[in-house]
Amino acid sequence: MNQISLVIPLLMLGAACGKKQEPAAPVLPPLPPLQLRPLIDVLHAQAKAIARPGEAVQRELDELAAIALKPSEVDPRTATRAERALLGHDHALAVLEPALKHAEAAVRARAAWLIGRSGQPLGVFPLLFRLKYENDPQAVLWLADALHRLGNHAGLPWIDGAMGVEATANDAGQIAIGICKDCGVAVQEQPTWAQLQAAMQDLHKAWRLTGLVARCTATAPPADAVAARVAAHLVTTQGTLLRPVDEARWVLTRGGQLMVPHLRAALVAEEPYLRTMVLQVAAELGKTAAALAEPILPLLGDPLTAPYALRALGEIGATQFAEHLVARLGVVDTEVRAAAAGALGVLGHAAATPQLQALLADEQEILDVRVQAAFALALLGDAGGTAFLQERKLKGDYHVPMLERLLERLPKAK
């Protein structure tokens, strides 16, 4: 007995003499099983299934497009007929999509206008893609207008911006009034620029939350056609070239609800770049991608993609899974601890405040994790979090752009 009573304090002493020991592994709530499977070949096959017209139909469409894209070069009656025939054609995108890259800005603008009036929501894909590169101010406006008509409000910030530029203000204002009417937003008889800009901002905010356009009349496209388009973007992540990935991300993160069901499948991709891409897109889509919470959850058990999964769960507002995030504040992987901490703040999970405060106070903890804990606490209204971030900024001992990006996300003090 004497020896036992001697050994116990000595063991404690021995442990205390060493450096801080590894914390005991946290007990993690059980996860649904992770069932990954190869997907890249499936996606390549899907991408190849983007519908193309046969040769004869293509010729007919080319003729119609030649007239409809440059209506001033023919008599008005012919132009109207060609336009009507083109807009009623199932394969109109086969000629309008390439026209978005035409050398003449007026043709590109006209192509966007026609796609908007075609009522074919698949047109969202080429319109969004073009929005990334279009430099002509007028063409940009018609791209944004067309997107609205097809149920996508990703272009509204461009309309908002164009109202502040003299050359485009009138057209942008007209388009904005039309959008307000379509969406049931009350506008005065002669609204001010500021009112219209505020309306665009509100509508865009609503779009960011839901990924849907109120009172949109565009018909839903066939699911397999959307899947093919989404697949064509996802396969770009297979290679090492970044530009196509950048383009894919641009389109997918602006696609709203249209994309969400088709992203789900890639969450079980065995290829890490595919499921990472989807997780990053989901995080960017925010609450629009809330439906992805359940399929994302098993990825918390995947060492490669768990950090992205945590961030995505935070951004899409998966409050139902907050306990999984809290449990991961104590895991050994720094990437995971940091991601879990930040995500809890984004989720607004106030119950995690004590654990986050403990992380923040732990001077042995890696600074990346403490900064994320501080960010989370700041989002939860804890002044200590904000003070820690400000202190880092003042001392310059943490990566400045990252710190600034976190500070930008904090609610502004009133």
Next chain:
Amino acid sequence: MSLGIRIGIVVILFAVLGSGFAWLQGGAPGAVRATRWESARQCQECHQDVYEEWRQSHHAIAFTNPEVRRPDMSDDFRKEECMDCHLPRPLAHTGFGKRTLPRRTHFDEGVSCITCHLAADGGILGRNDRPDVPCKPRASAEFLAVDACASCHNQHWTTDQWRASHYPQKGEDCAHCHMPHVERRRADLSTRIGRGHLWPGAHDKNMLAKAGKFTVTRQDAGVTLELENIGAGHNFPTEERHRAVDMMLRFLRADGSATDWQLVHRCRQPYRDEPGENTQLPAGQKVAFTVPIPADAVRAEARLWYRLTPFCDDQDPRSTLLEERTIELR
């Protein structure tokens, strides 16, 4: 033995064991929490010289370099896909030669020791098996192969260019030029041969000057500028599309006046939306251009410039003068 002595012995034993165990787990007090290998600072403790070299390299500043963060580049990494290579997770986690994944920690370490040396199982990869040292590196052929660089550096086909060249036959890989042999001193002051961790390349004038052989000769009524890729095992220039090598020429008159500098030829791969062909110079190939000599010219001056972006002028620090030649024409 009295109880006091026995307690004393056991206390000392536990203290030593405790400290030793903690050291094996992760290094000196004040270092990052060493739950596992995740920061270059952990490597610094034993490999100070390599760490210092790496700190001066462009790998170390891959994520912090203001040049990379410009709006027309990564836009402060708002283009998230740039992070895959500028702030990568360990290559072995995703597979050497495969697409990398980005991390969100250790922002000031860019591409670090961990990126290349950390094994998928959390161990350390190296040139040799060394079970006798704290990090216990294991020899890995994959880690030493060109694929280790390809994950990021084949972004613009640099490793493909190397494969298509005669360099593989020569047995000269990326490390041959970019990680030359250096002498390292061990803790016991003995020496060994290791590899440099500075990766000289587009930002190193000596390295650039070795890539191209620039000659200027008079050919009848013209001046011929010739550039041969004699030193790069890939295109010259390679990597990003904004890298450019310019052959410039001007003529001087007897009164001391001079013509404007004219761009005789630019070696560069155009941007995707830019017209023109890829004029990068593959390994072992040469280009030559002859410019007619004006009647009043007495001398010709030729310069070979390397530019980090195609839009910077000669005064811009992003332009490096590699060669300057003057020939008398009288």
